[in-house]
């Protein structure tokens with residue numbers, strides 16, 4: 450089980466500071482969608498150059514032009530690129546084919562997918578690397594989480610790895626770990642903690658005990 454740090458509310462220098470603090474406890478660093486909007490793919494490039502031993506995920510949440518956007522993120526140094534599960538199969542197929550050309554991986558974000566199990570089966574058959582259940586910020590604010598969604602996709606996904614994101618904190622991590630995802634994605638649970646290093650370290654220990 451891997452731990453991914455999601456960076457959403459920082460600029461590039463701040464991102465580097467946070468990663469420096471917690472790098473020994475994380476496997477993947479995510480350049481979040483707001484960071485890409487503010488800083489562009491330069492953020493991916495700079496973080497990959499600064500931390501070459503970490504995998505870097507570009508959270509582009511691709512909805513169209515899958516091949517082109519994966520090509521651009523790959524050129525910037527991303528190891529994993531996100532595509533939305535709600536989009537058309539042709540976009541996901543294009544993204545997967547392009548990722549293969551560059552030796553990169555595709556994570557499909559199932560945010561706001563209604564027919565979750567059926568779509569997870571379909572997306573799995575398209576050859577993606579990760580399928581991720583995700584409660585976004587707006588639904589987190591309404592008290593929702595993706596814990597039962599994770600259990601649901603674990604029952605139907607046969608070849609992709611599974612991942613979960615959305616509001617995971619130290620207190621809720623044990624419940625997440627219980628459902629055995631391959632990847633746990635944590636943003637505010639680390640970046641919003643008064644001691645980021647301690648939070649990341651404790652999360653890594655909880656995951657390692659599994």
Ligand SMILES: O=C(CO)[C@H](O)[C@H](O)COP(=O)(O)O
Pocket residue numbers: 455456457479481482508584585586614615616617634635636637638
């Ligand atoms: O993709 C995202 C928002 O759309 C976030 O990166 C993801 O939800 C993880 O952050 P947090 O743990 O703070 O919810």
